[in-house]
Amino acid sequence: MRSLTYELAQEGQRDELLTTGEAAKLLNVSRQHIVDLCTNGDLPFSTVGTHRRVRRADLVQLRSRTERLTRDQERSLWLGHAIAGKLVADPTGVLARAQANLAQLQARHPRGQAARWLDEWGRLLSGPTAAVLDALTSRSLRARELRQNSPFAGVLSDEERHQVLAAFGESQGRPRR
Structure with a gap:
């Protein structure tokens, strides 16, 4: 079984924009949690129309920041x-x-x-x-x-x-x- 970090950081897909639902599925959290992370400034996002989009690379970074405390x-x-x-x-x-x-x-x-x-x-x-x-x-x-x-x-x-x-x-x- 491949790790989630590997899934998130596949070659050539680091700048791919994901919906909040797709991001939630990859991190195994609720879509609302992703929205809250965006709103609180913990996860960068861009908007397409009225919809938030999250870069795959930012999910990788978020994952590595949340795993261990310094x-x-x-x-x-x-x-x-x-x-x-x-x-x-x-x-x-x-x-x-x-x-x-x-x-x-x-x-x-x-x-x-x-x-x-x-x-x-x-x-x-x-x-x-x-x-x-x-x-x-x-x-x-x-x-x-x-x-x-x-x-x-x-x-x-x-x-x-x-x-x-x-x-x-x-x-x-x-x-x-």
């Missing part, structure tokens, strides 16, 4: 879980601190990619807490990018942060110091 992404996920624990224990206090941090970050980064993710945090922080928890603990591409631009500085004490990073190091085969 060490930094894994570390930020561990910190995200710790912050999520604090958020569950004190939603009002943690969200207030994140909002204050976000305002400072947005003043420092008024445009560019960071501004885009900070705007997304603004939408999340003003919505249901469950959406914030999902961003802190999900392995999705969107959550990875959000965590790289996190407004949660200072939510964990230095000691708590050190404990999380030490536990992460142990999980990676590095002994505690």
